[in-house]
Amino acid sequence: xxxxxxxxxxxxxxxxxxxxxxxxxxxxxxxxxxxxxxxxxxxxxxxxxxxxxxxxxxxxxxxxxxxxxxxxxxxxxxxxxxxxxxxxxxxxxxxxxxxxxxxxxxxxxxxxxxxxxxxxxxxxxxxxxxxxxxxxxxxxxxxxxxxxxxxxxxxxxxxxxxxxxxxxxxxxxxxxxxxxxxxxxxxxxxxxxxxxxxxxxxxxxxxxxx
Numbered sequence: 001x002x003x004x005x006x007x008x009x010x011x012x013x014x015x016x017x018x019x020x021x022x023x024x025x026x027x028x029x030x031x032x033x034x035x036x037x038x039x040x041x042x043x044x045x046x047x048x049x050x051x052x053x054x055x056x057x058x059x060x061x062x063x064x065x066x067x068x069x070x071x072x073x074x075x076x077x078x079x080x081x082x083x084x085x086x087x088x089x090x091x092x093x094x095x096x097x098x099x100x101x102x103x104x105x106x107x108x109x110x111x112x113x114x115x116x117x118x119x120x121x122x123x124x125x126x127x128x129x130x131x132x133x134x135x136x137x138x139x140x141x142x143x144x145x146x147x148x149x150x151x152x153x154x155x156x157x158x159x160x161x162x163x164x165x166x167x168x169x170x171x172x173x174x175x176x177x178x179x180x181x182x183x184x185x186x187x188x189x190x191x192x193x194x195x196x197x198x199x200x201x202x203x204x205x206x207x208x209x210x
Contacts, residue, residue: 033069041068041117048111049073049100050143055107055208056090057145057177059136061114061121061155061184068117072097073110078187080197081151087198089205111139113150113159121184126158133159141175148177149204152184167200169207180204 033041046063058081066076074081075097086094091106103109113132114124136159140148150156157165162172170179183192183200192200 033066037069038065038119041065042119043116044068045115045117046071046073048109048139049103050109050111050139051104052143054104054109054143054145056147056149056204057109057111057140057143058182059148059150060110060112061152062112062124062132063115063117065117065119070097073100073112074185076187079185080187080192080194081185083194084185084197084201087194088201088203090201109143109145111136113155121152121155121186124155129155129159130161137174140177144175145177147180147204147208148174149180149182151182153181154184156181168203178207180207 042065044063046067050057060073060081063073064076064079067073069075082095082097085091085108090108091103095102100110113136114128115132116128118124136148153165153167157163162170165181167181167183170181173179182204183189183197185192185197
């Protein structure tokens with residue numbers, strides 16, 4: 001088990017990043033961690049964005065190094081989680097990762113199956129995913145979201161011993177929550193474009209009571 005402790009992110013000074021898709025977020029400083037910063041972020045953890053009774057709790061596989069360095073979920077430039085969230089109709093505008101604490105006001109939250117950060121999700125062991133699935137089950141029982149959306153079918157299949165699981169709604173529940181599996185929004189997932197990823201999120205949005 002990792003001995004990593006939650007990390008208080010340092011402040012980085014870098015160039016501005018501006019959304020290139022509809023959503024009209026204002027330009028804001030985007031942290032550009034150095035190679036040394038990213039290397040030091042391995043095995044760190046970051047806090048969940050969570051509250052009791054959310055409509056949807058999104059579950060990442062584990063934090064990437066950019067997320068561990070900045071303290072923001074899905075923070076790496078090129079990750080398509082935030083655009084997909086907006087395209088799917090969950091947020092009224094495209095949020096910057098630094099605005100993650102606004103998510104509970106929309107009935108949304110974020111956690112991870114495995115807490116420790118790594119450069120790639122495939123660095124995790126099957127045992128870590130299985131242990132993470134158990135911890136996630138306990139968390140869901142505590143916070144009672146209506147839906148749990150796991151973003152990554154391979155991690156879901158391994159962690160929950162569902163080798164034939166497909167994208168979309170799952171027949172089983174997690175604690176009392178309904179389950180949905182979404183594609184991994186990483187830029188490395190070449191099977192999905194920003195448009196098709198947004199459409200996958202929109203299918204979940206249509207299933208969640210307004």
